[in-house]
Amino acid sequence: MPDVLVIGAGIVGLACAWSALKEGLTVTLVDRDFDGDRTSHGNAGGIAVTESTPISVPGLFFKASKWLLDPLGPLALDWKHVPSALPWFLEFQRASSPTRFRQISLALAALNNRVYDDLVPMFEDVGAMSTFYRRGAITLYETDEAFYADADEWKLKRELGVRWRALNQQEVREYEPALAPVFRHGIFLEDWSHIGDPKQLVSQLRGRVNALGARLVEDVVTKLDVSKGDAPAAVLRNGESIHARQVVVATGAWSAALAESVGDRVLLDSERGYNTTLPQPGIALSREVIFAERKFVATPLDIGIRIGGAAEFAGLKAAPNYKRSDALLTLGKRFLPGIRDEGAVQWMGHRPATPDSLPVIGKSPTTANVIYAFGHGHLGLTQCATTGALVADLLVNRTPRTSLEEYSIKRFRK
Ligand SMILES: Cc1cc2nc3c(=O)[nH]c(=O)nc-3n(C[C@H](O)[C@H](O)[C@H](O)COP(=O)(O)OP(=O)(O)OC[C@H]3O[C@@H](n4cnc5c(N)ncnc54)[C@H](O)[C@@H]3O)c2cc1C
Numbered sequence: 001m002p003d004v005l006v007i008g009a010g011i012v013g014l015a016c017a018w019s020a021l022k023e024g025l026t027v028t029l030v031d032r033d034f035d036g037d038r039t040s041h042g043n044a045g046g047i048a049v050t051e052s053t054p055i056s057v058p059g060l061f062f063k064a065s066k067w068l069l070d071p072l073g074p075l076a077l078d079w080k081h082v083p084s085a086l087p088w089f090l091e092f093q094r095a096s097s098p099t100r101f102r103q104i105s106l107a108l109a110a111l112n113n114r115v116y117d118d119l120v121p122m123f124e125d126v127g128a129m130s131t132f133y134r135r136g137a138i139t140l141y142e143t144d145e146a147f148y149a150d151a152d153e154w155k156l157k158r159e160l161g162v163r164w165r166a167l168n169q170q171e172v173r174e175y176e177p178a179l180a181p182v183f184r185h186g187i188f189l190e191d192w193s194h195i196g197d198p199k200q201l202v203s204q205l206r207g208r209v210n211a212l213g214a215r216l217v218e219d220v221v222t223k224l225d226v227s228k229g230d231a232p233a234a235v236l237r238n239g240e241s242i243h244a245r246q247v248v249v250a251t252g253a254w255s256a257a258l259a260e261s262v263g264d265r266v267l268l269d270s271e272r273g274y275n276t277t278l279p280q281p282g283i284a285l286s287r288e289v290i291f292a293e294r295k296f297v298a299t300p301l302d303i304g305i306r307i308g309g310a311a312e313f314a315g316l317k318a319a320p321n322y323k324r325s326d327a328l329l330t331l332g333k334r335f336l337p338g339i340r341d342e343g344a345v346q347w348m349g350h351r352p353a354t355p356d357s358l359p360v361i362g363k364s365p366t367t368a369n370v371i372y373a374f375g376h377g378h379l380g381l382t383q384c385a386t387t388g389a390l391v392a393d394l395l396v397n398r399t400p401r402t403s404l405e406e407y408s409i410k411r412f413r414k
Pocket residue numbers: 007008009010011012013030031032033038039040041042043044045046047048219220221222250251252253254271272273274275308309348349350351352373374375376377378379380381382383
């Protein structure tokens with residue numbers, strides 16, 4: 001019986017497996033499709049450590065209603081999905097109250113401010129340093145109105161430890177000459193970085209985890225079985241079980257059903273995001289750029305410029321609606337004039353989103369040898385190694401240097 005069974009081989013599960021192996025534990029890793037597409041393959045590649053405020057910013061509900069009417073807007077909703085998602089939306093609204101907003105921001109900063117301490121050793125070990133670009137990022141504003149409206153949030157971020165400085169129109173042009181000359185303001189984010197190709201990182205990490213001795217099992221886990229107290233198990237499609245001393249659930253947007261199978265309630269939805277990768281863009285960006293008003297980004301990956309973002313609530317099963325990728329590309333072409341789209345590749349992924357933007361990291365309150373590591377929303381790549389380090393602390397009974405109270409699944413108890 002292995003010490004640890006990790007369920008889910010996206011970037012978070014792999015980071016947990018890597019950290020456990022580094023502790024000298026034996027690991028089995030199960031995924032329904034190791035080579036298949038997953039959220040961790042197609043994301044924007046940003047190490048977005050400056051994103052220490054929740055998505056549910058005060059006033060968002062009002063803006064959201066305007067966005068829903070805009071076909072190029074950043075938000076889409078499948079109305080059929082609304083009834084089942086209602087508790088999630090209500091909790092999302094609650095997250096924007098001033099007290100809760102601040103509390104969540106502190107908890108996000110506690111993770112984000114240690115990201116490089118955890119990520120760099122993992123990147124070094126898997127051979128990912130040569131495609132890790134610490135060049136900062138720029139948030140761009142087209143209007144004075146939007147720039148000044150965000151002033152309080154930038155002030156709070158500085159209090160939380162985020163290093164930033166304002167750029168004027170001329171400075172934005174100097175930093176990124178490929179941008180259309182329409183941005184009146186920019187914010188330079190020193191500590192943001194990006195990687196060359198998220199899919200390649202997943203492959204490198206999986207290769208390393210394999211080389212460190214993990215056993216890889218390709219199968220679907222249908223539920224957890226904790227009836228044998230000291231040997232929890234993952235039950236597979238054919239009814240067989242894999243037992244381990246401890247189980248880590250890292251199945252991204254699909255994690256709620258497994259948590260519920262041991263009696264833990266969670267509010268988790270798929271916040272579907274879209275992008276297009278342009279392999280021969282014909283223009284160059286030096287760093288990731290974030291279009292503040294339109295809520296999308298462009299990242300200069302090694303495999304081309306990736307333009308993406310959007311939030312679509314339509315559940316885990318609905319087919320992708322690539323009109324959302326088209327809409328983002330239309331905006332991208334407006335702001336990056338001359339960008340070429342030959343060979344463009346469209347993609348959709350499921351962000352594992354909690355309503356308060358905080359991940360679920362910690363032991364199950366019902367079953368102490370089941371550990372959760374999911375719900376990272378927009379920040380799964382950013383926080384993967386930190387999550388792995390915290391999970392490893394729990395696996396070896398060490399007190400984590402970051403308190404896990406705020407990330408506990410207990411917060412979703414009715
Ligand atoms: C458009 C877009 C852009 C993004 N940009 C960024 C960014 O720039 N920076 C950043 O930090 N984050 C970004 N994210 C978020 C990030 O991609 C996710 O938070 C992260 O990939 C989640 O990783 P994960 O390992 O939890 O989930 P996943 O990558 O979804 O992996 C979950 C794994 O679990 C497996 N699985 C699920 N259920 C079962 C089961 N029952 N049995 C067996 N296996 C199962 C799946 O096959 C999958 O391999 C972005 C997301 C999107 C959609």
